[in-house]
Amino acid sequence: MAINVAKSIEGSFYTFCETFPLDKSILDGRLGEITSQCVVEGSYVTEGSNVHIESRAKFTILFQCDRCLTEVVRDFDIRYIGSYYLDGTEASEGYIPYFNDMVDISKGVSAEVLLRLPSRILCKQDCKGICQKCGIDLNEGKCDCEVVTEASSSTKNNPFSVLQDINNSTGGADNGSTEG
Numbered sequence: 031m032a033i034n035v036a037k038s039i040e041g042s043f044y045t046f047c048e049t050f051p052l053d054k055s056i057l058d059g060r061l062g063e064i065t066s067q068c069v070v071e072g073s074y075v076t077e078g079s080n081v082h083i084e085s086r087a088k089f090t091i092l093f094q095c096d097r098c099l100t101e102v103v104r105d106f107d108i109r110y111i112g113s114y115y116l117d118g119t120e121a122s123e124g125y126i127p128y129f130n131d132m133v134d135i136s137k138g139v140s141a142e143v144l145l146r147l148p149s150r151i152l153c154k155q156d157c158k159g160i161c162q163k164c165g166i167d168l169n170e171g172k173c174d175c176e177v178v179t180e181a182s183s184s185t186k187n188n189p190f191s192v193l194q195d196i197n198n199s200t201g202g203a204d205n206g207s208t209e210g
């Protein structure tokens with residue numbers, strides 16, 4: 031995505047708007063699907079041969095909740111600001127080179143998008159997720175295979191704790207030879 035600044039007049043602001051498909055690779059392991067094109071709109075102004083750009087990238091991703099796999103639609107509006115210098119001229123700190131009147135902001139926008147995408151998507155803060163055993167959505171109902179809480183499984187009052195002790199003390203002897 032390159033902006034042609036050949037005919038721009040120094041100090042005047044110009045707008046641009048470009049649409050392009052986002053690569054699925056930006057999901058980077060997250061569960062989801064890119065459901066819109068990426069629209070980048072913004073403005074630029076030149077200062078000598080330097081070009082200053084301000085833009086916003088807008089797009090939508092249909093994620094799946096990390097815990098319960100419910101669909102979660104997120105709209106993004108990500109701001110990118112960059113300053114560019116003409117290759118071959120003196121560069122100011124933090125400026126990015128451009129070539130032949132064409133200022134390519136793709137890399138800058140992509141980097142900003144990657145930075146802003148949340149690493150974890152939840153349908154809601156306290157999503158209870160899915161039961162590992164029966165697969166029920168624990169946000170919608172309970173199941174019988176729910177894990178026993180720490181307090182109630184205390185070994186002190188558990189009659190089977192004796193058996194556990196026996197298993198532990200006799201288990202060691204034979205184990206080594208039967209493995210593999």
Ligand SMILES: [Zn+2]
Binds near residue numbers: 095100157158
């Ligand atoms: Zn969820």
Ligand SMILES: [Zn+2]
Binds near residue numbers: 164165
């Ligand atoms: Zn269950």
